[in-house]
Amino acid sequence: MKISAYHRVIVASLLATTLAFATQLAPSHAQTGDGSDDILRRFEHVVYTETNDITNAVLAFRRDDEGRLTLLPGAPFSTGGKGVIDPSFKLGPFDTDQNVVIDHDRRLLFAVNSGSNSIAVFHIRPHDGSLEPARGSPFPSGGTNPVSIGLRGDQIVIINQDLDPAQNAPGASPRIVTRHVTGDGRIVKFPADTTISLSVGSAPSQALTANNRPFVFDAQFLGGRLASYRLSPNGLLVANPPQPLPASESVGATAPLPLGLWANPNARTLYVGFVTVNKLGVYTWDEDGVPIFERTVANSGTAICWLRTNRAGTRLYTANTGSSTVSVYDTTDPDEPKEIQAIHTSGPGSLFQLALDPTERFLYVIGQRGSHAAPGNALHVLAVDEEDGTLTEVPSSPMPITLQSPDARPQGVAVF
Numbered sequence: 001m002k003i004s005a006y007h008r009v010i011v012a013s014l015l016a017t018t019l020a021f022a023t024q025l026a027p028s029h030a031q032t033g034d035g036s037d038d039i040l041r042r043f044e045h046v047v048y049t050e051t052n053d054i055t056n057a058v059l060a061f062r063r064d065d066e067g068r069l070t071l072l073p074g075a076p077f078s079t080g081g082k083g084v085i086d087p088s089f090k091l092g093p094f095d096t097d098q099n100v101v102i103d104h105d106r107r108l109l110f111a112v113n114s115g116s117n118s119i120a121v122f123h124i125r126p127h128d129g130s131l132e133p134a135r136g137s138p139f140p141s142g143g144t145n146p147v148s149i150g151l152r153g154d155q156i157v158i159i160n161q162d163l164d165p166a167q168n169a170p171g172a173s174p175r176i177v178t179r180h181v182t183g184d185g186r187i188v189k190f191p192a193d194t195t196i197s198l199s200v201g202s203a204p205s206q207a208l209t210a211n212n213r214p215f216v217f218d219a220q221f222l223g224g225r226l227a228s229y230r231l232s233p234n235g236l237l238v239a240n241p242p243q244p245l246p247a248s249e250s251v252g253a254t255a256p257l258p259l260g261l262w263a264n265p266n267a268r269t270l271y272v273g274f275v276t277v278n279k280l281g282v283y284t285w286d287e288d289g290v291p292i293f294e295r296t297v298a299n300s301g302t303a304i305c306w307l308r309t310n311r312a313g314t315r316l317y318t319a320n321t322g323s324s325t326v327s328v329y330d331t332t333d334p335d336e337p338k339e340i341q342a343i344h345t346s347g348p349g350s351l352f353q354l355a356l357d358p359t360e361r362f363l364y365v366i367g368q369r370g371s372h373a374a375p376g377n378a379l380h381v382l383a384v385d386e387e388d389g390t391l392t393e394v395p396s397s398p399m400p401i402t403l404q405s406p407d408a409r410p411q412g413v414a415v416f
Contacts, residue, residue, distance in 0.1 A: 025320020047130030050082030053408040067381045067394035079120035079129040081113025087407045093163045096147035097206040100413030112146040121185045134185030142177035152206030157207040174198040178235040194237035210263035215289030219258035228289045251277040262307040267334035273304040300342045301325040315389035319351040357415040368409040377401040
């Protein structure tokens with residue numbers, strides 16, 4: 001078929017437009033150096049954890065399409081504070097969650113300085129995931145030994161656990177604190193922001209801001225209770241009566257203690273790790289956010305602790321610290337979880353905090369050494385089956401984490 005001069009002009013114009021659009025989308029060699037090193041590509045993500053060492057810092061790893069991790073140039077990024085070192089390895093000081101969290105809307109990363117009573121805030125550079133401290137960071141946590149951060153909009157909720165052995169301040173007690181986050185990442189106090197003192201030794205562990213609801217949940221680990229709060233837009237936090245775990249769920253002489261919380265994103269269902277009796281607790285809550293116990297489901301591992309769901313709420317993942325396993329539950333019916341897999345992770349160490357990346361193709365789990373002499377500080381990478389949500393640890397996992405102090409243990413994991 002003969003093409004007219006008019007049509008040749010149209011084709012040439014379309015081709016030029018397409019090439020120009022492709023050039024805008026593709027990073028130039030000036031941007032990337034060799035075309036690959038400095039730009040975060042669509043299939044890559046950056047995984048963050050903090051060293052929790054004497055000099056605290058955030059480690060950042062680029063994850064490629066096969067799950068391999070590479071330390072980001074410039075990492076680790078100093079938090080300007082200290083972590084917690086506890087040579088006794090006793091229960092409490094490391095039994096926490098949401099130590100590192102991301103505000104994806106404003107591309108901010110928050111990390112606790114548990115040993116120096118402050119919160120570090122970083123801007124996440126979108127082109128490569130590297131970190132730049134916010135102006136004025138780190139900011140006071142409003143108490144002693146901050147361990148967990150909850151975010152809702154411009155509000156931040158901070159759990160100060162008060163179990164750092166290096167900070168045995170007479171008369172101190174745990175605190176839950178609200179503050180506000182400015183547009184440029186500073187943590188500031190508003191008039192209605194709240195400080196609530198908690199029971200000494202209760203070991204509050206997690207500031208879970210559940211979905212879009214105006215509630216905050218916390219597992220008071222050593223106190224054996226679930227705490228809940230109503231959070232107002234102005235920062236006012238009102239405590240509900242704390243709820244002890246049901247005595248009916250004791251196993252012999254062992255009473256249940258709570259550690260690890262997560263809310264189903266599509267149902268009024270709260271999941272709780274009953275760590276001492278190897279059960280998953282299933283709760284709902286009333287109009288004030290008070291947890292209501294429904295049932296427990298067996299867990300095949302030992303010391304079920306940290307929990308996460310996928311965005312659809314159809315799969316729940318639990319890190320079982322004592323057995324170094326990760327369980328997968330089918331939560332298609334949110335009220336009736338069914339354990340469908342328990343996978344042993346590679347290498348030594350106990351499993352702690354975990355997170356799914358935004359693609360939900362990979363799950364990351366922090367491994368911690370179990371004693372002064374034992375290895376185990378590492379970051380595990382598990383591939384998620386797209387059909388049934390089950391897990392397989394990738395061949396390159398785990399990524400060992402070497403720290404300055406022999407008693408230091410990394411904590412927290414978040415993904416950008």
